[in-house]
Amino acid sequence: MKFIAMLTLILASSMIQADEGLMIKTKNLSLSTATTIAQAAIVACTKKGIQIGVTVVDRQGIVQVTLRDSIAAQITVPISKGKAYTAVNFNAATSALGDRANGPVGRVPGIIMSAGGLPIQVGGSLVGGVGVSGAPSGETDEACAQAGIDAVIDDLEMSM
Numbered sequence: 137m138k139f140i141a142m143l144t145l146i147l148a149s150s151m152i153q154a155d156e157g158l159m160i161k162t163k164n165l166s167l168s169t170a171t172t173i174a175q176a177a178i179v180a181c182t183k184k185g186i187q188i189g190v191t192v193v194d195r196q197g198i199v200q201v202t203l204r205d206s207i208a209a210q211i212t213v214p215i216s217k218g219k220a221y222t223a224v225n226f227n228a229a230t231s232a233l234g235d236r237a238n239g240p241v242g243r244v245p246g247i248i249m250s251a252g253g254l255p256i257q258v259g260g261s262l263v264g265g266v267g268v269s270g271a272p273s274g275e276t277d278e279a280c281a282q283a284g285i286d287a288v289i290d291d292l293e294m295s296m
Contacts (some may be wrong), residue, residue: 162195163195163258163261163263163296164194164195164263164264165192165194165200165256165263165264167200167201169288169291169292170192170200170201170264171192171201171203172284172287172288173190173192173201173256173266173284173285173287173288174190174191174192174201174202174203174266174284175203175284176283176284176286176287176288177190177266177268177280177281177283177284178190178203178205178280179283180279180280180283180284181205181268181270181271181276181280182205184271184276184280186270186271186272186276186280187205187206187207187208187209187212187270188204188205188208188212188216188268188269188270188271188277188280189202189203189204189205189208189209189211189212189213189215189216189268189269189270190202190203190204190216190266190267190268190269190280190281190284191213191216191217191219191220191266191267192220192256192264192265192266192284193217193220193221193224193264193265193266193267194224194263194264195224195262195263195264195265196224197220197221197224197225197265199217199220200264202216202217205270208270209270211269212269212270213269215248215252215267215269216252216267216268216269216270217246217267218246218247218248218253218267219248219250219252219253219267219268219269219277219281220253220265220266220267221246221247221248221253221265221267222246222247222248222249222253222265222267223253223254223255223265223266223267224255224262224264224265225247226255227255227257227262228255229251229253229254229255229278230248230249230250230251230252230253230254230267230274230278231250231251231252231274231275231278233249234249234250234251236249237249237250248267250274251273251274251275251277251278252267252268252269252271252274252277252278252281253265253266253267253268253278253281254266254267254278254281254282254285256285256292258289258292258293258295258296259293259296263292266281266284266285267281268280268281268284
């Protein structure tokens, strides 16, 4: 009886391993795609007369591209990075995280839970995040971040 139970356990674990495989494949944005997202976000805000900083991160929250419009304040760079990093780590728009900002999670270094950060999802998979800072409101930051994503989303969806 013990032999049958052990054999069943071995077979079950090998089936799980076969389904999962030995490595996990992930998708990442190319540098040119990340740059297009950042540039499109800047263009969207510039059309509104707003100078911004924008950061695009990969799915781990590592910076791929940071751009700062010509006269945007220097502080927009670290804030945009924090928003992008937060959006990726929570896989959520930073505008949806405000209720957590005053808790322990909101005090983690590098986390910024104000509007302007969006995850980049393609085919249901998280591939990166974008953060924008510099507009008079977080809602405008978020709209410019969305414009950056919108500039490439159709091509990204087709590439899946």
